[in-house]
Amino acid sequence: MNKEVLDGLFRPKSVAVIGASATPGKIGYSVVESLNNGKYEGAIYPINLKADEILGHKAYPSILDLEGKVDLAVITVPAKLVLSAVEECGKAGVKGVSIITSGFGEVGDHETENAIVETAHRHGMRVLGPNIIGSLSNSGKLNASFAPMLPLPGDASLISQSGALLIALDAGTYLRGVGFDKLFSLGNMSDVDFADIIEWLDTDEHTKCTALYIEGLKDGRRFLEVSKKTNKPIIALKSGVSAHGAAAAASHTGSLAGAAKVYGAAFEQAGIIQATDLNNLFDLTQAFELQPPMKGDHLLIVTNGGGVGVLATDAAERFGIPLEFCPPELQAEMKNYMPEFGSAKNPVDITGGAGLEGYRKCIAFGLQQDWVHGLAVLYCETAVTNPDEIAQGILEAIREAKATPAGKDKPVVISFIGGTRCAKAMRYLIDNGIPAYDDPARAVNAIAGLRQFARLQEAKANAKDEKPFAADRNAALEIIKAARADGRDALTEIEAKQVFGIYGLDVTSTLLAKTEDEAVALANKVGYPIVMKIVSPDILHKSDAGGVKVNIKDDASTREWFAKIMANAKAYKADANIHGVAIQEMAPLGTEVILGSINDASFGPTVMFGLGGIFVEVLKDVTFAVTPVSKEQGLKMQSEIRGAKILAGARGEKPRDQEAMAETIARYSNMILDLQDEIKESDANPVMVYEAGNGLKVVDARIILKNK
């Protein structure tokens, strides 16, 4: 990151508007108006060939007249003039250009877009856009966009790939009471992308957390790296997660939407909290900008209504923080703060008759207990309580508890159910730093996000810096080179197993016999029983060709089947290029799993793991992780699939060798990452996993090469 350049782009000391206009309704007018309305304190330079002055600012015919004076140039001229405008900006020493104009990559003109970026880079500039609304900053008093207003002030920032959404959400910040310091419109992401801004925001004292609206990432790996590094919470809404939605997204921004599962896995690996919809994005952002992460699983719910207590309890389970009953000593104490028919179990139901004192005492006491890691306060409007008073009292109790060492770092969320008085009371709470929601499920969902973030941070902190298996990369490349020289885009099973072996994967010994005598010699080397398989790049479905025989137990049978398999293969395809017959160690039966790899369009080499057979074929019960995948993550992947119990030891069976499996996943990940320029897809299918301590065997291996 060139911080100085990005500072110029996002925290400019001066702004030029190229294409500034004195005609209301034009974008070039709106941007100058926005800068004025935002009370921007730096210099504003309208650039317009004819005008002397625009909206109170002296206008200049060319940016070249302002050499060395401009940090940010906002470009609003028609598409065909943009490239030359950028060139001029470069010459004038502008630090960054923000191109509002559309009509480039999103309508197929990638050529001009690329030329713009090249030109900018040549001059050391960065490009935001094109096809954007602009960028906005409350702390910078900077509305460098055609959005009519700066957002409600707050401590979050928003980066949106959709301009229309950004402008609507900008207005929505006031309606929802969720404040932001900065808004960024990314548009075509020709240059500056999510990763650049996330990295830059890490240094921004006005941003506590970042909300993202993502349609598709161009450089997913860099996005992950940057997101992993920042300690500020990131909440992401990824659109286009349905099949049809992905198609719609692609037509919309010209970027490819990755598979929903891969995105989900990648977000988790990077410590990003994924939002489900717009409201959820706002809800989580509000929680993260106002409250600390929740550093344990014990959520305490205090309510005046049993019904909403139960709804919150259901939501807690649904969102991954199932409730537990309070320890007896906590219950005993809280029982003193409520009428006889209340409940201190959790949810703590102070009952409708309790009024403010019950809330105050349970909150102040509860939040200071070591057992409690987070608090949700629920209130049902009643005929005898005043929401304003309740809100005020709750706030005081929270502040009192948070002022103590035991209560300080614990998150609190609130839900008031009722009418306009409740809405007003909630806004009061929000304005005073307590997230408040109109449905207990929303409140619980938000605090569950705070819990999830703390979990992901813990996982990050505990991650071990493991050295991957030391593989002889050149040896692997030689095998691949030979296959390519042979005109092939896939390795044979024997070659693939050699590559797997180089990366430390435990494959069944598989040797190539070209003659009967060789077959017998190799069979004795491998050890009976063996499997024999035809080896031919021209025969993909070996069984159909009569090219496979399992469980061969002696030399005579080896001879017999060598001849048969060769004959079958020739009969199946007369002109097939036959390498010979593979003599393979026969792996004992175990639990069948499958490893696979894809080169994801957004995230690059990605590992898939699942149980074999019906689990993968019928249930699609697989999980993904973007490389590199550590052994630790390999263990986690095994626990993520629905059939996890099979590996952990179901139906009275002993656990499988999950340690060996995890090590295998890590090595496999290392292989496809190390050879990412060569391997398009690969799989190990099946892998037989044995009882804990007994390891595993990769029985079949496949590597498909990238087109070169």
Next chain:
Amino acid sequence: MNKEVLDGLFRPKSVAVIGASATPGKIGYSVVESLNNGKYEGAIYPINLKADEILGHKAYPSILDLEGKVDLAVITVPAKLVLSAVEECGKAGVKGVSIITSGFGEVGDHETENAIVETAHRHGMRVLGPNIIGSLSNSGKLNASFAPMLPLPGDASLISQSGALLIALDAGTYLRGVGFDKLFSLGNMSDVDFADIIEWLDTDEHTKCTALYIEGLKDGRRFLEVSKKTNKPIIALKSGVSAHGAAAAASHTGSLAGAAKVYGAAFEQAGIIQATDLNNLFDLTQAFELQPPMKGDHLLIVTNGGGVGVLATDAAERFGIPLEFCPPELQAEMKNYMPEFGSAKNPVDITGGAGLEGYRKCIAFGLQQDWVHGLAVLYCETAVTNPDEIAQGILEAIREAKATPAGKDKPVVISFIGGTRCAKAMRYLIDNGIPAYDDPARAVNAIAGLRQFARLQEAKANAKDEKPFAADRNAALEIIKAARADGRDALTEIEAKQVFGIYGLDVTSTLLAKTEDEAVALANKVGYPIVMKIVSPDILHKSDAGGVKVNIKDDASTREWFAKIMANAKAYKADANIHGVAIQEMAPLGTEVILGSINDASFGPTVMFGLGGIFVEVLKDVTFAVTPVSKEQGLKMQSEIRGAKILAGARGEKPRDQEAMAETIARYSNMILDLQDEIKESDANPVMVYEAGNGLKVVDARIILKNK
């Protein structure tokens, strides 16, 4: 249903308030005040020993002074006085009592509660409550409760088991803009329950749809029957669906929360739409009171922002109405209504530059197309459009289209994303009959509810009136009686199979041999190969006892194993009561499935179906249906499990005999329903299902009897 009595309770011509008070703050004051504020037009009779007049109404010392004059008596006196008050109401000819007072079943005093109901019934009265807020009706100008106001008027009704929630939601109707005609607080449901009110609302011209907040049902079967009969949509939020939530609900209302899966199945069977949280309950209610069901799968989305279009598309898939592209001729026409870079595919993206005309034309045209079954209109606030104007224009276009025969019966939902102007515009749309939501996902979720309702109505309409298998019930009862006489609470496998057989289930022939000779004779009757199993009520784990031998192929082996099995059993448990050895037909291997039954606390006999082995043991991949289950529903159950493809024919295999399986489910349902007074639990496990046309075999059967 005694309609006249319920009319008296819910549409009274006169109301007495027993325990009316002149002291503000007392419930007896609030209720009279509520009646006044609601502008109730019938007679109001405060009952108070000492007062002459309360809040403008002449007071009476006793209800007995008003014999024959009172339809509804609202009781607010202390708990210990309620029973005698009810007795007096009865004597005075009151039609229904609404008992606001708490302190009965919910705190353990079931005795008084039962006595109250008995007393009421003796006098031909019905009881609402106790432990309630009361009931409210806009059309009746009746606020017979201590809730401070009637709800925002509308065409829905709400029945809530939680009083606190009712009062809060009452106020919330104004905040959310969702109108209701009637609100009912059910409290302890000592007498009048959900079913009574649903049935009564079916005759209420002011109620178009009914929202329920359910904690636990006491008579689930009647609830289902009544819900099935009504054609008015029902939307239900069931709380206590999590394990911990169920515990909290139980402590709250004293009613048992059923298993979440059983509730889900029951709701679907009854045509009820299940809400996920409070907002969703309101969202769906708004959709149902304002719009017709969606009678087909084609949702058209019209948007001015690509981003929200994609979010809506994702939501459509998530909520069960995946989007399809419009047919080419529709696309061609709509393309005329938008700028060049718009998209008419679906979502129809008229782009941010389009303005009102694009919306008007696409809506008016789209809604009249036969291909389109429902419409979602999305709007992102922009710098150049006015949400008010857009809302007005959209409304006109919808009205225009809905005035045509082709557009008339199609639902429309709307989502505006933006600031306070959008919120105001949405309220305008709602007030004019168009549901509007602040998030595209919410709008799509609501219209998906309208689609789901139409689907369930279709299923209801298409349901065949099938006669169950004619079983000899008495023969089954004889077998059960004999087992009971034997002091047992479970049938042996042979007995259970006899009962299964009586109900037309295809069990493996299983005969009891007491001697070696008998064993050989029966083996020849059944036909080799056979399975031999010990039959003893004292040996549950037959295999552990060395009591099972499969694949016996001849007489000699039969003799040998009869002796061995008997010896093993005696060695395993010397004092076991041994009936002999079962000689059983050996069923060929097939796809293993499992049938089971429970007697659900809320819904009674309920069938469970799933695939055997890991599917049930590891994945818990089972589905439920409340009896009676038709053959049609039996087919549906097979499609509901995650492993459905296994039965439909996965991995190149032929489909299993799903017809036979469905018939078996229906017969099994008939058995457990017919014998519900005797059977506590039962299962058929495994059932081997063969290729289509080849039927199935119940290999093992188990019946556990109810304690008597």
